[in-house]
Amino acid sequence: xxxxxxxxxxxxxxxxxxxxxxxxxxxxxxxxxxxxxxxxxxxxxxxxxxxxxxxxxxxxxxxxxxxxxxxxxxxxxxxxxxxxxxxxxxxxxxxxxxxxxxxxxxxxxxxxxxxxxxxxxxxxxxxxxxxxxxxxxxxxxxxxxxxxxxxxxxxxxxxxxxxxxxxxxxxxxxxxxxxxxxxxxxxxxxxxxxxxxxxxxxxxxxxxxxxxxxxxxxxxxxxxxxxxxxxxxxxxxxxxxxxxxxxxxxxxxxxxxxxxxxxxxxxxxxxxxxxxxxxxxxxxxxxxxxxxxxxxxxxxxxxxxxxxxxxxxxxxxxxxxxxxxxxxxxxxxxxxxxxxxxxxxxxxxxxxxxxxxxxxxxxxxxxxxxxxxxxxxxxxxxxxxxxxxxxxxxxxxxxxxxxxxxxxxx
Amino acid sequence: xxxxxxxxxxxxxxxxxxxxxxxxxxxxxxxxxxxxxxxxxxxxxxxxxxxxxxxxxxxxxxxxxxxxxxxxxxxxxxxxxxxxxxxxxxxxxxxxxxxxxxxxxxxxxxxxxxxxxxxxxxxxxxxxxxxxxxxxxxxxxxxxxxxxxxxxxxxxxxxxxxxxxxxxxxxxxxxxxxxxxxxxxxxxxxxxxxxxxxxxxxxxxxxxxxxxxxxxxxxxxxxxxxxxxxxxxxxxxxxxxxxxxxxxxxxxxxxxxxxxxxxxxxxxxxxxxxxxxxxxxxxxxxxxxxxxxxxxxxxxxxxxxxxxx
Numbered sequence: 256x257x258x259x260x261x262x263x264x265x266x267x268x269x270x271x272x273x274x275x276x277x278x279x280x281x282x283x284x285x286x287x288x289x290x291x292x293x294x295x296x297x298x299x300x301x302x303x304x305x306x307x308x309x310x311x312x313x314x315x316x317x318x319x320x321x322x323x324x325x326x327x328x329x330x331x332x333x334x335x336x337x338x339x340x341x342x343x344x345x346x347x348x349x350x351x352x353x354x355x356x357x358x359x360x361x362x363x364x365x366x367x368x369x370x371x372x373x374x375x376x377x378x379x380x381x382x383x384x385x386x387x388x389x390x391x392x393x394x395x396x397x398x399x400x401x402x403x404x405x406x407x408x409x410x411x412x413x414x415x416x417x418x419x420x421x422x423x424x425x426x427x428x429x430x431x432x433x434x435x436x437x438x439x440x441x442x443x444x445x446x447x448x449x450x451x452x453x454x455x456x457x458x459x460x461x462x463x464x465x466x467x468x469x470x471x472x473x474x475x476x477x478x479x480x481x482x483x484x485x486x487x488x489x490x491x492x493x494x495x496x497x498x499x500x501x502x503x504x505x506x507x508x509x510x511x512x513x514x515x516x517x518x519x520x521x522x523x524x525x526x527x528x529x530x531x532x533x534x535x536x537x538x539x540x541x542x543x544x545x546x547x548x549x550x551x552x553x554x555x556x557x558x559x560x561x562x563x564x565x566x567x568x569x570x571x572x573x574x575x576x577x578x579x580x581x582x583x584x585x586x587x588x589x590x591x592x593x594x595x596x597x598x599x600x601x602x603x604x605x606x607x608x609x610x611x612x613x614x615x616x617x618x619x620x621x622x623x624x625x626x627x628x629x630x631x632x633x634x635x636x637x638x639x640x641x642x643x644x645x646x647x648x649x650x651x652x653x654x655x656x657x658x659x660x661x662x663x664x665x
Numbered sequence: 666x667x668x669x670x671x672x673x674x675x676x677x678x679x680x681x682x683x684x685x686x687x688x689x690x691x692x693x694x695x696x697x698x699x700x701x702x703x704x705x706x707x708x709x710x711x712x713x714x715x716x717x718x719x720x721x722x723x724x725x726x727x728x729x730x731x732x733x734x735x736x737x738x739x740x741x742x743x744x745x746x747x748x749x750x751x752x753x754x755x756x757x758x759x760x761x762x763x764x765x766x767x768x769x770x771x772x773x774x775x776x777x778x779x780x781x782x783x784x785x786x787x788x789x790x791x792x793x794x795x796x797x798x799x800x801x802x803x804x805x806x807x808x809x810x811x812x813x814x815x816x817x818x819x820x821x822x823x824x825x826x827x828x829x830x831x832x833x834x835x836x837x838x839x840x841x842x843x844x845x846x847x848x849x850x851x852x853x854x855x856x857x858x859x860x861x862x863x864x865x866x867x868x869x870x871x872x873x874x875x876x877x878x879x880x881x882x883x884x885x886x887x888x889x890x891x892x893x894x895x896x897x898x899x900x901x902x903x904x905x906x907x908x909x910x911x912x913x914x915x916x917x918x919x920x921x922x923x924x925x926x927x928x929x930x931x932x933x934x935x936x937x938x939x940x941x942x943x944x945x946x947x948x949x950x951x952x953x954x955x956x957x958x959x960x961x962x963x964x965x966x967x968x969x970x971x972x973x974x
Contacts, residue, residue: 260765264751271753502749502810505713506766507738 257508261516262523265490269524275486279528283479284535290475291468291540308391309339311349311358311383318369320406324380328402349383359388360395372403373410379403390601465627470599472542473623476532476555477616478587478596480525480562485583487521487566491657492576514567514654521566525559545626550635554626557642558619564646565615567653590614595621615645666691666849667712667818672721674707674873682707683873684721689818689851689866694844696864697853698960704873705853706746709820712851713743725818739768742816746823748803749810752796756787756806759795760813767814774813781809784839801832808836812843819843820851825859837862857960867960871968885958893956894927894939899949901925908942919965923951928966 269275310329314321329338341358343349352358361383365371371378380399384392494500494517503513533551536542544551573579591597593607594616600608611617618638625634667689674682682704689695697705710716712723714734723730723737730737750759760778769777782788785805795803808824821840825833840863844850854860860867861881868878877884898905901923909927910918914935919926929935932955943950956962 257766260762264754264762267758268751268753498745498747498749499751501715502743502745502763503766504715505738505741505743505745506763507735507768508766509735 257512258516258519261503261513262519265517265520266524266527269486269490269520279479279482279486280531283475283532284539287468287472287475287536287542288540291466291471306359306388306391306394307337307339308359308388308395309341309357310395311341311343311352311361312364313343313346313349313362314364314368315366316364316368316370318367320369320372321364324364324399324402328398334398346381353383353385356385359385359391362395362399372406375407375411390599393601465624468540469542469544469627470624472532472536472540472544473620473627474596476529476623477558477594477620478591479532480529480555480558480619481587481590481616482583483521483525483528483559484562484565484569485579485587486524487517487563488569488573488582489576489579490520491517491566491570492573492579495658496576511654514657518563518567518650518653522559522563525562526556529555529559543627544623546629547626550626550630550632551623554619554622554635554638554642557639557646558615560646561615561619561642561649562646564649564653566649567657568649569653571653571656571658590616593617594619615642618642666693666726667695667851668724669708669712670722670724672708672711672723673719674704674711674716675719681873682711682718685870685873685875686721687868687875687878689849691817691849692844692847693866694840694850694852694864696860696867697851697870698855698857698860698867698964699853699870700855703870705870706822707873708870709743709822709851709853713741713820714738715743739814740817742811742814742819744808744811744819744821744824746826748795748807750795750803750806753794755792755794756782756798756809757791759806760809763810764813769814777813777815781812784812784843785809786835786839799829799832801828801835804828804832804836805839808839816848818849818851820853822853823855824852825854825856833859857964861960869960869964869967871964876967877963881960884960884963887963892929892932892958893962894929894932894936895952895954895956896925896927896939896943897951897953898923898925898943899951901948902946905943905946905948908946909939912938912942917966919969926962926965928962 312325314325325340325342328334329340341352343352346363349358349361349363353361361381363381363383365378365380368378368380380403382392382396382399384396491500494503500513504510533544533555537544569579569582573582593611594600594614595603595611596616600611600617600621603611618641622635622638669685669687672682672685673680685704685708687695697708699705707716711718712725712730714730714737717731725737725740728736728740751762754762757778760781761774764774764777779788782791785808787802787805787809790798790802795806798806804824808821811819811821819840824840825836828836837859840850840852844863850863852860852863864881866878866880867884868875869884870876877887879887901920906918906920906925909915909925912935914929914931915927916930917928919928927939936953936955940950940953
């Protein structure tokens with residue numbers, strides 16, 4: 256009971272802080288509007304994260320797999336609105352087209368590509384990227400890799416089936432029957448490999464397109480909820496310096512209740528802030544937070560739990576409100592940039608994309624975007640676990656290390 | 666009501682409280698007098714259970730703070746030295762919050778909040794935020810927050826620091842009234858006139874130890890000379906101090922820069938001799954004053970320094 260009295264007192268105090276309220280509620284709304292409108296092209300236009308592109312293709316292979324990659328995959332019904340294919344006569348022409356900007360991405364299919372895949376020999380399609388259009392390059396690279404892997408898998412499966420058949424068919428059986436069976440199995444497996452079910456782009460872009468406004472609403476939610484880690488820490492440090500924490504200890508209230516009260520104060524404020532932000536961006540900017548709103552709410556709560564835990568750990572590690580301001584000013588900005596709140600993480604180099612995994616806002620932002628695009632509850636298991644673990648570990652560190660009273664000799 | 670037994674507290678290698686012991690009777694007003702850094706705040710922090718002692722124990726109403734701190738905290742109200750309130754909450758909101766922290770619920774919180782606002786004289790300003798209050802008004806609410814649960818023992822740690830005389834008088838009167846109504850009070854201060862006015866018994870603390878304890882009269886009677894001559898001179902020398910010490914009836918001399926304090930039984934009778942001796946030593950007398958014994962002079966004689974040092 257006392258836990259919630261302390262928490263609700265903190266929430267009231269924070270909502271009375273006009274300056275803080277401007278920073279935590281109005282600022283993200285403003286930034287969402289500016290960034291969502293200004294940078295929507297950078298993340299694929301206002302309607303979709305999938306950028307429009309021209310792919311320059313040179314194929315040295317006349318085989319079935321090469322033909323199908325270009326005609327059936329890259330020019331499939333789903334991708335045709337975004338991808339324009341330009342067939343060129345040499346690899347040099349492909350390189351030139353990328354250099355002079357006529358093509359966004361280049362594909363060079365090597366000689367005997369199809370044959371090598373069927374016979375499980377090493378082969379590789381070369382994808383050329385314009386350094387300024389990394390997103391397009393990564394998408395094409397991902398499509399080509401997935402297609403090649405699937406084709407190779409089918410080829411291996413065909414071979415295994417044929418070998419198995421060869422062993423099991425009696426020698427007395429006419430050989431033309433055997434040839435017919437091989438042709439039939441291969442055709443079926445190829446069909447499976449190249450069927451509509453084998454689309455490799457289905458997961459990365461989700462079922463629904465995610466607009467720039469949607470992306471930046473999620474990005475700003477992730478960034479500004481993160482500020483609660485320092486706001487919560489500052490609240491504890493302020494109470495320590497003004498001796499209200501000491502006064503709380505003088506009341507018949509346990510240390511655990513006081514700490515949990517401070518934790519829940521930050522948690523409740525973060526969740527309320529998220530709901531306000533979600534509601535306003537939805538009604539004011541038309542942001543769709545996903546088909547299943549409960550998924551976004553779950554991630555919002557888990558993320559709030561993580562930042563509230565971090566607030567306890569930060570308060571335990573730093574000694575002054577000034578230091579908390581430095582953490583807020585520099586630390587949150589760095590984490591936000593690293594976690595993709597400034598520019599989409601897909602534009603980062605590989606190393607930074609890996610490092611981003613250590614930031615809680617990365618998990619929140621990624622999940623929000625996934626939910627907006629349409630995702631399953633199962634996909635959210637990982638981010639929920641990561642965020643809850645961050646919150647729990649930080650809370651434990653905070654409760655273990657936090658000093659509630661300042662030492663005054665006198 | 667309160668029994669403090671052999672309290673010790675170290676911060677690192679520095680022992681800030683060294684074997685403090687005293688007791689306070691029910692309904693008594695007890696003063697802890699000492700200069701800044703003497704160990705008063707650390708002692709009351711241990712009494713209230715804010716910090717634990719390295720050695721010794723405190724019993725409030727027969728309950729040990731070491732064994733049952735929560736039960737002790739229910740019996741005590743602590744007024745901290747700082748304004749430990751939430752500035753953006755109103756006085757009423759602050760009092761209600763602290764009342765709930767002391768376990769008050771429902772209509773009882775509202776009733777006690779109104780009563781306390783009446784006691785501290787701020788009913789008409791109850792719905793204003795603390796940040797808009799004057800220093801004195803904040804101090805009054807700071808006291809009020811410790812009264813909500815009707816504590817058996819009220820501990821006040823320098824509650825009048827940095828406020829105007831009017832608010833100070835109001836606070837002193839409030840404490841006097843609470844004590845008259847039966848509340849046991851421990852009052853710490855380095856303002857001896859407050860302690861003299863409020864307290865039945867006084868403990869003088871210095872360097873973490875109780876160096877004297879008793880009523881004001883008992884303490885004053887302990888003075889080697891009942892009254893003292895305060896002599897300000899230009900050109901005081903060791904020879905002058907020696908000459909004055911040898912005068913008949915002089916018990917002790919304390920020297921503070923150019924000021925000499927002469928403790929003697931019959932100060933008025935030896936005044937002429939003091940003046941004559943000073944002039945004879947070639948020192949110029951700036952002022953001379955005879956003071957009756959008070960806690961300041963008791964402290965001075967016991968420690969050799971002033972309370973405000």
